[in-house]
Amino acid sequence: MYELKERDKIIVFTGPDGSGRKSVAEAVGQTFGMEKVISYVTRPPRPGEVNGQDYHFITHEDYREMDDQGGFLESVEIDGDFYGIRSLDIEEKLNQHDSVYLILNHQGASILKSIYSDKVIRLFLYADRRTVEDREQKLGLPADVIIKHLSHYDLEMSYRNACEHSFENYDLGQTTYEITNTLERYLQRDLVDKD
Numbered sequence: 781m782y783e784l785k786e787r788d789k790i791i792v793f794t795g796p797d798g799s800g801r802k803s804v805a806e807a808v809g810q811t812f813g814m815e816k817v818i819s820y821v822t823r824p825p826r827p828g829e830v831n832g833q834d835y836h837f838i839t840h841e842d843y844r845e846m847d848d849q850g851g852f853l854e855s856v857e858i859d860g861d862f863y864g865i866r867s868l869d870i871e872e873k874l875n876q877h878d879s880v881y882l883i884l885n886h887q888g889a890s891i892l893k894s895i896y897s898d899k900v901i902r903l904f905l906y907a908d909r910r911t912v913e914d915r916e917q918k919l920g921l922p923a924d925v926i927i928k929h930l931s932h933y934d935l936e937m938s939y940r941n942a943c944e945h946s947f948e949n950y951d952l953g954q955t956t957y958e959i960t961n962t963l964e965r966y967l968q969r970d971l972v973d974k975d
């Protein structure tokens with residue numbers, strides 16, 4: 781396990797699919813100059829997804845090989861595919877920055893918390909089921925993907941109280957503002973509040 785520095789923080793965005801984790805994480809990441817740790821996944825890319833940006837898309841064989849070599853800090857199976865975060869990626873990014881962010885389901889969030897305890901801040905985002913379904917339809921996700929995502933909705937929602945902070949996300953600007961203020965307390969970058 782990589783030994784974290786005093787100031788290091790790992791920010792985990794979690795919550796149901798379609799709650800807006802990616803949108804908020806990207807905005808907040810830019811504000812704080814935080815880099816995203818990109819997951820490895822065995823599922824094929826969806827239209828518009830870019831290898832190395834959204835995920836590292838790899839074969840089941842390559843994933844198994846990396847896993848056998850102890851390459852993953854956390855690894856989970858979701859709907860028949862494997863998703864994992866490589867230990868080396870966290871190490872390399874934290875060598876360059878004091879904080880990184882990840883977007884994980886509740887299992888991944890829980891594993892990271894159990895490894896790095898108070899270095900991990902879990903931010904739970906949510907919106908009601910109908911809203912996340914509408915968003916995913918507007919985004920053009922295939923129907924079978926939306927059905928899979930919605931099948932996890934209740935379980936992901938039940939993780940809310942375990943997280944350090946939770947935010948309903950209906951107004952993207954407002955959510956981003958609230959999360960920025962919350963993270964500033966941990967990251968202490970002396971951001972000026974212009975509102």
Ligand SMILES: Nc1ncnc2c1ncn2[C@@H]1O[C@H](COP(=O)(O)OP(=O)(O)OP(=O)(O)O)[C@@H](O)[C@H]1O
Nearest residue numbers: 796797798799800801802803915919949950951952
């Ligand atoms: N507050 C909001 N109001 C309206 N649309 C939003 C809001 N937040 C996010 N969205 C939109 O909802 C869609 C899903 O958002 P996003 O991809 O950020 O969610 P996610 O939680 O990362 O889900 P997924 O894992 O399915 O990508 C995107 O089209 C995004 O632009």
Ligand SMILES: Nc1nc2c(ncn2[C@@H]2O[C@H](COP(=O)(O)O)[C@@H](O)[C@H]2O)c(=O)[nH]1
Nearest residue numbers: 797819820856863864865883884885887888
């Ligand atoms: N525990 C982990 N969860 C991950 C990881 N990478 C992504 N995810 C989450 O999986 C679901 C499904 O994602 P999709 O892109 O296939 O729809 C979603 O909630 C992601 O946030 C990971 O490395 N570990």
